[in-house]
Every structure is written in C-alpha cells, then in structure tokens.
Amino acid sequence: MRLRPYRSLVIASVALSTYCIAVTSHADAQTSSVPFIGCASDGQVGPRKAPHGKAKALPLSAELASQLAYYQAEEGSGVLAPRGWHCFSTYGSNGGSLFVAPQPIDSKIVFSDKWMGFAGPVVQISNSLGGTSGRFEVASIIARVFPAHKAFVANVIAEGIETAADFPSGPYPKDKLHYRSKEAVEYETPPQTEGLGTRSRLQKSDKAVTGVEILSGPNEELNLVSLAIRLPQGAERLARAIVQQTEREITTNPPN
Numbered sequence: 001m002r003l004r005p006y007r008s009l010v011i012a013s014v015a016l017s018t019y020c021i022a023v024t025s026h027a028d029a030q031t032s033s034v035p036f037i038g039c040a041s042d043g044q045v046g047p048r049k050a051p052h053g054k055a056k057a058l059p060l061s062a063e064l065a066s067q068l069a070y071y072q073a074e075e076g077s078g079v080l081a082p083r084g085w086h087c088f089s090t091y092g093s094n095g096g097s098l099f100v101a102p103q104p105i106d107s108k109i110v111f112s113d114k115w116m117g118f119a120g121p122v123v124q125i126s127n128s129l130g131g132t133s134g135r136f137e138v139a140s141i142i143a144r145v146f147p148a149h150k151a152f153v154a155n156v157i158a159e160g161i162e163t164a165a166d167f168p169s170g171p172y173p174k175d176k177l178h179y180r181s182k183e184a185v186e187y188e189t190p191p192q193t194e195g196l197g198t199r200s201r202l203q204k205s206d207k208a209v210t211g212v213e214i215l216s217g218p219n220e221e222l223n224l225v226s227l228a229i230r231l232p233q234g235a236e237r238l239a240r241a242i243v244q245q246t247e248r249e250i251t252t253n254p255p256n
Contacts, residue, residue, distance in 0.1 A: 031057050032065030034080070039098060041073040041089035042107050048074045048091075059248075064241050071100045071123075077225060077250065080242045081123040082235060094134035097126040099201065102232070110201075117201035121235075123242060124200045124228045131221035136162060138224045141213055143167040144196070148182040149215065152222050172196060183215040184251070186243060200228035210239050214250045225250045 038050030056070045058080075072078030073089030073096075081087075081100035088105040089098040099105055100123040109115050118124075128134035128141075130152070139156040142149045157164050171177055172195040176188040189197030189209040197209025211227040227246045229239045 030059065030061055032060045032062050033057050034060070034065050035069045035083070037069050037071045037087060039071055039073040039087035039089050039100075040107075041075075041091055041096070042111070043089075043091035043096060044093060047107075050074075058245060060241060060245075064238065067235070067238060068241065071098065073098055076127055077125045077246070079123055079125040079227065080238075080245045082231065082238060085123075093129075094132045094137075095127040095129045097124055097201070099124050117203045118230075119203045119205055121230050121232045122202060122228075123231075124202065124226075125246065126200065126226045126228075128224040128226070129221075130217060130223045134223075135221075136166075138215075138222055139167055140199075141196075141224055141226070142215070142222070143169050145171055145177060145185050145187075145213060146182065146215060149219070149222060152219065155220070180212075180247065184212065184247065186210070186212045196226075197228050197230075200226065202228050202230055205230070210243065212243050212246060214247065216250065 033055045035055050036053035038052055040050045041048045051072065051074050053072065067083055068080045069083040070078055071081055071087045075091060076089060076096050076098055079098060079100065085100050085102050086104045087098060087100045088107055088110060090096050090110060101118060102121055128137040130138045135156055139153045143153050153167050157167065174190050174193045175195040178186040180186060187196045187210065189195030191206045191208055192204050196213060197211060198204050202209055207230050209228050209230050211229050214225045215222050217223045227243065229242055231239055
C-alpha cells in the first residue's frame with residue numbers, strides 16, 4: 001500500500017475550471033471562522049515543526065464551524081476535520097499525506113512496516129505528484145474512475161516499470177460514485193469493503209468511508225488529491241462540509 005503523496009497542481013483544463021466555478025457558486029452565503037491547527041510532519045528530509053496560521057473564514061454555517069477546525073502541515077493540502085483532533089503529516093518527492101484523528105498519532109507507528117492503518121475515525125488528505133514516482137498512484141486511480149484520462153495510464157505502462165495488470169480498470173464493484181466533472185468524483189466505500197476509501201491508510205471497518213478524488217494539471221503530468229473520511233457516530237454530517245471545502249480549495253487554488 002502506497003502512502004498518498006503531495007503534488008504541485010496547475011489547473012489546465014476548461015472542464016476543471018468550469019467545475020471550480022460550480023463549486024464556488026454553491027458555497028453557503030454565510031461565512032464563519034474556524035481555528036487553524038498546525039501539524040508536525042516527517043519525511044524525505046526529516047522532521048518539520050507544525051506551522052503557525054490564522055483562523056480561516058470559510059463558507060460554513062456557525063453551527064458547522066463550531067465543530068470543525070482547519071488542519072495543515074508545512075507543505076501539502078490542508079483539510080477540515082472535527083475540532084480538538086490530532087494531526088500528523090508525511091511527505092516525500094512523490095507527494096504526501098495528512099492524517100487527522102481523535103487520538104495522538106505516533107510518527108514511529110505511521111512509518112512502521114507493521115502498521116495496518118487507522119481502524120477508527122480519521123480524515124486523510126493525500127497528494128500524488130504525476131511528474132514523479134507519484135505517477136503510479138495517479139495512474140491507479142485514473143484506471144479506476146477517470147476514463148477520460150486513460151492516456152496517462154498507457155504512458156505509465158509504456159515505461160515498462162509496471163504492467164497493465166498493475167492498473168485494474170473500472171470502479172470497485174461496491175463503491176458508490178458521484179461525478180462532479182471528468183476530473184472530480186465523490187465516492188462512498190461501504191463498510192467492510194475494498195474500495196477507494198480503503199486505498200488510503202483507513203482499514204476496512206463497520207463504518208463507510210466517504211471522500212473525493214480530484215485530478216488537475218497538464219495531461220502529461222496529472223496530479224491527484226485524494227480525500228478519505230470516516231467520522232464517529234453522530235458526526236457523519238460533517239463529512240459533507242469537509243468534502244465541499246476540499247473541492248473548493250483544490251479546484252481554485254491547487255497546492256504547489
């Protein structure tokens with residue numbers, strides 16, 4: 001299982017720009033402030049301290065904002081998650097992942113080969129860079145849910161490092177998909193099921209995983225942002241706000 005990576009994303013397609021406008025236009029009229037929580041990280045060049053930041057004004061109702069915070073590491077995508085949780089980020093040349101969970105996250109466990117991933121509630125946002133070794137993860141997701149971009153998969157296969165068998169084609173059988181554009185798809189992976197939600201560091205459990213996959217960038221170096229969410233009982237309605245904020249951010253201001 002590959003850790004999801006960080007990527008520099010440059011929007012190049014008209015379709016994605018159109019999608020960006022649609023996401024923005026459906027934002028709530030009300031704006032509320034949520035606290036900024038900096039997250040420590042570790043990766044290719046060693047540990048990095050949690051950054052400092054200001055509270056963020058977001059298109060959220062006051063009720064939702066009171067339950068959420070914005071988490072971000074020194075580099076990579078930030079994400080909304082329940083207030084009072086803990087966070088940790090991994091990074092490398094291929095990208096990286098930010099994890100936010102109710103309990104403290106032990107970096108040694110995250111990097112352990114024996115770690116199976118999160119069994120309970122967690123929010124994970126990952127970036128895969130299509131111009132680096134992150135292209136293998138990008139190609140894997142394209143093969144599953146982005147048929148308009150299968151040329152990218154063919155180019156990766158043509159390198160001869162991996163074969164077509166390494167990139168199964170077509171959606172996971174039990175995943176529920178909702179396309180926002182040719183470059184963005186929301187999903188739900190049912191409980192105890194393999195799917196987009198469990199390609200992350202979320203183990204299968206008795207709760208569904210929801211999220212979104214978003215492509216952007218020039219066709220030859222497409223990048224991928226992957227969001228996976230599993231929230232505690234009673235907090236599931238926050239997931240929609242988390243997905244929508246990620247869609248707004250990634251389509252209007254992709255990370256560098």
